[in-house]
Amino acid sequence: MQKTFIMVKPDGVQRNLIGHVIQRFERKGFQMIAGKLMVVSDELAKEHYKEHEGKSFFGDLMGFITSGPVFAMVWEGTNVIDGARHIIGATNPLEATPGTIRGDFGIVTHRNLVHGSDSEESSKREIGLFFAPEQLVTYQKAVNEWLD
Numbered sequence: 001m002q003k004t005f006i007m008v009k010p011d012g013v014q015r016n017l018i019g020h021v022i023q024r025f026e027r028k029g030f031q032m033i034a035g036k037l038m039v040v041s042d043e044l045a046k047e048h049y050k051e052h053e054g055k056s057f058f059g060d061l062m063g064f065i066t067s068g069p070v071f072a073m074v075w076e077g078t079n080v081i082d083g084a085r086h087i088i089g090a091t092n093p094l095e096a097t098p099g100t101i102r103g104d105f106g107i108v109t110h111r112n113l114v115h116g117s118d119s120e121e122s123s124k125r126e127i128g129l130f131f132a133p134e135q136l137v138t139y140q141k142a143v144n145e146w147l148d
């Protein structure tokens with residue numbers, strides 16, 4: 001089953017949106033298999049966002065993502081990587097469709113509330129950065145047979 005890494009960023013935690021984000025994914029039919037509240041270290045932030053190293057906003061991004069607790073999760077489901085990106089919405093909340101998390105709650109790109117992996121490769125990499133394999137709890141729900 002496909003897996004993705006989802007993180008409620010520090011602004012989402014401060015704005016009491018952890019429960020809302022979880023509910024959006026649960027309602028869709030995806031299944032959480034790991035979740036934890038944590039503060040991202042400088043080293044982890046740098047590794048997670050290494051594709052952006054050297055860009056003008058990199059310093060601000062590092063400062064922001066380490067500024068307070070995040071809620072890191074792994075979700076599982078059919079096409080969950082793209083499905084989650086649709087629920088989260090476009091990177092710039094101004095361009096995010098209403099009904100998406102960023103479209104409903106975000107205003108600016110540097111505070112866009114939630115992160116979701118953008119490919120199979122990045123989901124594997126990001127899950128490995130934030131969780132040990134034994135922290136992923138795979139289990140069957142009876143409802144799964146009604147989902148796909």
Ligand SMILES: Nc1ncnc2c1ncn2[C@@H]1O[C@H](COP(=O)(O)OP(=O)(O)OP(=O)(O)O)[C@@H](O)[C@H]1O
Nearest residue numbers: 052057061090091109110111112114115116117118
């Ligand atoms: N021009 C920018 N100015 C400020 N911050 C930016 C800018 N572009 C991207 N960022 C920040 O870097 C993050 C990573 O950018 P990326 O292009 O990977 O978008 P994304 O995949 O939608 O976001 P994320 O990786 O957080 O899910 C963005 O979510 C945003 O917080």
